[in-house]
Amino acid sequence: MFNDFRTEGESPAYIQLKVYIETLIMQGVMPLHHKLPSTRELAGLLGVSRTTVISAYEALERTGWIEAVKGRGNFVSRAVAHLEEPPGMIDWKERLGRRALLSEEMDLMKHGIKWEKGMIAFTSIAPDEKLFDMGGVKRAFLDRMALEGDVLLNYGYAQGYRPLMQYLMSYMRGKGVEAKGKDILITNGFTEGFDLVLTAIGRRTGRILCENPTHQTAIKIMKLHGFEPVGVRMEQDGMDMEELRRVLGEGGFDLAYLTPSYHNPTGIVTSPEKRMELLRLLGEHEVPVVEDGFNEELRYSGAHAAPLIACAGTGNSVAYIGSFSKILFPGIRVGWIVADGGLIGYLESLKRARTIHTSTLDQALLFQYLHNGNFERYLKRARTEYKRKYELAIRGCREHIPMKSMSGEGGLHVFVELDESLDARSVLEECRARGVVFTPGDIFFTDGGGRHTMRIGFSRVPEERIEEGLRIIGGVVNKQLKASGR
Amino acid sequence: MFNDFRTEGESPAYIQLKVYIETLIMQGVMPLHHKLPSTRELAGLLGVSRTTVISAYEALERTGWIEAVKGRGNFVSRAVAHLEEPPGMIDWKERLGRRALLSEEMDLMKHGIKWEKGMIAFTSIAPDEKLFDMGGVKRAFLDRMALEGDVLLNYGYAQGYRPLMQYLMSYMRGKGVEAKGKDILITNGFTEGFDLVLTAIGRRTGRILCENPTHQTAIKIMKLHGFEPVGVRMEQDGMDMEELRRVLGEGGFDLAYLTPSYHNPTGIVTSPEKRMELLRLLGEHEVPVVEDGFNEELRYSGAHAAPLIACAGTGNSVAYIGSFSKILFPGIRVGWIVADGGLIGYLESLKRARTIHTSTLDQALLFQYLHNGNFERYLKRARTEYKRKYELAIRGCREHIPMKSMSGEGGLHVFVELDESLDARSVLEECRARGVVFTPGDIFFTDGGGRHTMRIGFSRVPEERIEEGLRIIGGVVNKQLKASGR
Numbered sequence A, B: 001m002f003n004d005f006r007t008e009g010e011s012p013a014y015i016q017l018k019v020y021i022e023t024l025i026m027q028g029v030m031p032l033h034h035k036l037p038s039t040r041e042l043a044g045l046l047g048v049s050r051t052t053v054i055s056a057y058e059a060l061e062r063t064g065w066i067e068a069v070k071g072r073g074n075f076v077s078r079a080v081a082h083l084e085e086p087p088g089m090i091d092w093k094e095r096l097g098r099r100a101l102l103s104e105e106m107d108l109m110k111h112g113i114k115w116e117k118g119m120i121a122f123t124s125i126a127p128d129e130k131l132f133d134m135g136g137v138k139r140a141f142l143d144r145m146a147l148e149g150d151v152l153l154n155y156g157y158a159q160g161y162r163p164l165m166q167y168l169m170s171y172m173r174g175k176g177v178e179a180k181g182k183d184i185l186i187t188n189g190f191t192e193g194f195d196l197v198l199t200a201i202g203r204r205t206g207r208i209l210c211e212n213p214t215h216q217t218a219i220k221i222m223k224l225h226g227f228e229p230v231g232v233r234m235e236q237d238g239m240d241m242e243e244l245r246r247v248l249g250e251g252g253f254d255l256a257y258l259t260p261s262y263h264n265p266t267g268i269v270t271s272p273e274k275r276m277e278l279l280r281l282l283g284e285h286e287v288p289v290v291e292d293g294f295n296e297e298l299r300y301s302g303a304h305a306a307p308l309i310a311c312a313g314t315g316n317s318v319a320y321i322g323s324f325s326k327i328l329f330p331g332i333r334v335g336w337i338v339a340d341g342g343l344i345g346y347l348e349s350l351k352r353a354r355t356i357h358t359s360t361l362d363q364a365l366l367f368q369y370l371h372n373g374n375f376e377r378y379l380k381r382a383r384t385e386y387k388r389k390y391e392l393a394i395r396g397c398r399e400h401i402p403m404k405s406m407s408g409e410g411g412l413h414v415f416v417e418l419d420e421s422l423d424a425r426s427v428l429e430e431c432r433a434r435g436v437v438f439t440p441g442d443i444f445f446t447d448g449g450g451r452h453t454m455r456i457g458f459s460r461v462p463e464e465r466i467e468e469g470l471r472i473i474g475g476v477v478n479k480q481l482k483a484s485g486r
Helices: A013-026 A039-046 A051-060 A097-106 A134-153 A160-173 A189-200 A216-224 A241-250 A271-285 A341-355 A360-371 A374-400 A422-435 A463-483 B013-026 B041-048 B050-062 B098-105 B134-153 B162-174 B189-200 B216-224 B241-250 B270-283 B341-355 B360-370 B374-400 B424-433 B463-483
Strands: A066-069 A074-075 A182-187 A207-212 A228-235 A255-258 A288-294 A318-323 A335-340 A405-407 A413-415 A453-457 B066-069 B075-076 B182-187 B207-212 B228-235 B255-258 B291-292 B318-323 B333-339 B405-407 B415-418 B451-456
Touching: A013 A051, A051 A066, A051 A074, A051 B182, A051 B270, A051 B374, A066 B374, A097 B189, A097 B341, A097 B405, A134 A360, A134 A374, A134 B134, A160 A182, A160 A318, A160 A335, A160 A360, A160 B013, A182 A189, A182 A341, A182 B424, A189 A255, A189 A288, A189 A318, A189 B098, A189 B341, A207 A216, A207 A241, A216 A228, A216 B341, A228 A241, A241 A255, A241 A271, A255 B228, A271 B098, A335 A341, A341 B098, A341 B189, A341 B216, A360 A374, A360 B360, A360 B405, A374 A405, A374 A413, A374 A463, A413 B162, A413 B255, A422 A453, B013 B041, B013 B050, B041 B207, B050 B066, B050 B075, B050 B333, B134 B360, B134 B374, B162 B182, B162 B318, B162 B333, B162 B360, B182 B189, B182 B241, B182 B341, B189 B216, B189 B255, B189 B291, B189 B333, B189 B341, B207 B216, B216 B255, B228 B241, B333 B341, B360 B374, B374 B415, B374 B463, B424 B451, B424 B463, B451 B463
Parallel strands: A207 A228, A207 A255, A255 A288, A288 A318, B207 B228, B207 B255, B255 B291, B291 B318
Antiparallel strands: A066 A074, A182 A335, A318 A335, A405 A413, A413 A453, B066 B075, B182 B333, B318 B333, B405 B415, B415 B451
16 A cells, blocks of 8 residues: 555646545545554655645545544545446447437548648638737736626526627627617527527428538538438529529428528638529528528628628528637637527527526627727738638649639638549548648538539648648649549 | 717727718618718717727728728728518517427526515525635636647637546546546536437437436426436435335336435435435436536535445446536536446537537636646635535524425525425515515426425525525415415
């Protein structure tokens, strides 16, 4: 006993000693009522200070493991009662429902593209953390904590932290949204927002209209909720309207899920005319819309189109889900839904039943950061940086990759369509061997198509490596084109 | 135009001017290509500095509302295109599914007890924010941000922030949990943890075994997932084992949901013997267990029983959901599940599909706070404070409220059973008129019972008002007893 105790790592010695003794008790080495060595004795035995032993004993007493008896010493006061025979093992997998199994199967972090450090990874569209404005974040935290730290740390409201709600409503008003009759709900990012809406919506036809290709996480969430995503082909200015009309004519939809700006994965911005036409057609067929405001802020040129929810004016058919994750800080999970006030009321109750509320601390930090006027400054800087990378990516793709077409008017990625004889996954395999990875486009398609497409995310690739990476991809594409006889 | 512009509130004048002009554009008062007044002119007109106007114009230009044409001035560059005729209104309520409607119906924040400021509210069991250790929180934030602020603000992992996961696993080991074969998932508090498990579990019998009464939020979540909670009567040392045997004999259960320590609402601590017996019986019937670790830390006396997951030893049938919300900071939504490693893998994928991950900033803040050694110090202080209130509450109830029985061995509330002729809701009504509210017990019962019970939460009632409040309740109970002829 005690002869294998060694302190290691950075946690305080007394904590390590406490854990060590706990283990001895748990393993039955020190049974109930066993007397512990005196603090002086143990300090000598272990070669640690007596204070360390005293602190460890005190901590063990506080957590109920030992008991100090005046004048007699310290005694083990807890027997860890295990069942003599642990209950039979549960086969958890066999107990799980469809949704758990499917979520694992569709989990790209588990079954997606793997890469190693040092590779050029065009797989991410997360923001570049080197751009983060740490000073602004610290200031915002300290400012808000000084004002109402106790409020931030206690329970908040499911709908959200009021100053942030007000800020974002006014931000949405600034995008042209008619606020009357609408309300806002703060969520744990886009993902929770979309999940809440799909939890709320009843299944009638079980079909959701969307762009094809579309956001892979959205496809996953739709399928997990038992909805079938029905995609409509994308053209350079948005959905193919002929196909949309045909699909709408073929049967009802419970919902449409649309990303009109910097669409993921194609980077396409739907034109103002198509936005209007979309709203008109979906209105005629009484299909409500979930608008994904994804990256709307990452506009590199002057052109800007109002979001669908603004185009709909006083209409209530569009629910807009927003997030600054791809621009500000994805690590703090804050997004929002602006929609019909009645709908928001139900989503609020669902949210309360699911996560009580989004971290008030995060909401307050974000609010104060915005309120301090950091957002526009930061956005300006981020746009400049990303624009430079964007232009490098566009130029690099054009110069080096033989392709059928390319899209991407902004955002953090471009989308490349190769010759149809090629398989992007086989291109990927060769590229990986040469130290470059990207996202094969097929995961974004609702109909099993897109095997010859790829998404090139550039936000986290260092500027000086963008061209290098694209040249390597181009080399592999050329090689495989030759092999296929084109 | 411009004559109704006034700055108000604390947001910078240029932002207010920007919003004002946006509104003029949105409302069509300033149409496309309309020329804005010069900055000098507008500054004079509004009585603001020229810098304010210049900043507002710059912000409008950045967000695409106006365009500066060299030598000619500023022009409206965006027409807010609304549909001439907004699409038809959607009747959202009619589009919603059972779950959204039920979550609203069962939403206590919407349909629960209302009270006004100044009343003595025994309704809350949230921690007392006056106890919050703000200095420790600030230090933890600054410490961690200095170490790896950029990592905290970018995307993290669904399973959790590694240092926190490790800390909590070792914390659970300290409670006697055998870690081998188990793993941990960080969640947005208990609520998300329980919701994830119920999302994952397939419905076979659709029945969940639980204590009667039990946590109202848990009842809500079970019902929202289409499970029927089947409650077993509580005795002073845990479930009535006879009833448990009978109920288990009557038919299968998909799960058991149990709160062995400081059970909500009764405050009962299940005895070590009953814990073992529970595990044995549930094991025989192959019923897996979700253990709610609720308030396990709020032990005011020496007695302490190991959690079920520790008692189960190497068995894998217990999934433990923990949270420090009622002790540390509920505003940052961090909880955890420790369970069979295979199960955690599926829950992780579900979590990723639902909220990506829990705020890394919050996890890191909590980790650093714990790592800095604040927890035990804080817990000691909180226990001392709450224990005083607990004793006041126990004494006050005994002295002033005529009752059949009372329970509560710790935690932040006690549970009172009145004479069965009484209706706690009618007691509540009279009490509210006298400035005191509490939680009527019926909401915690799975079988419509408990109409003569009440939960008295004392954590947020100032010490000096606890007795006063209980005396008022006692007065009303006495009055209603007399009226009922007892």
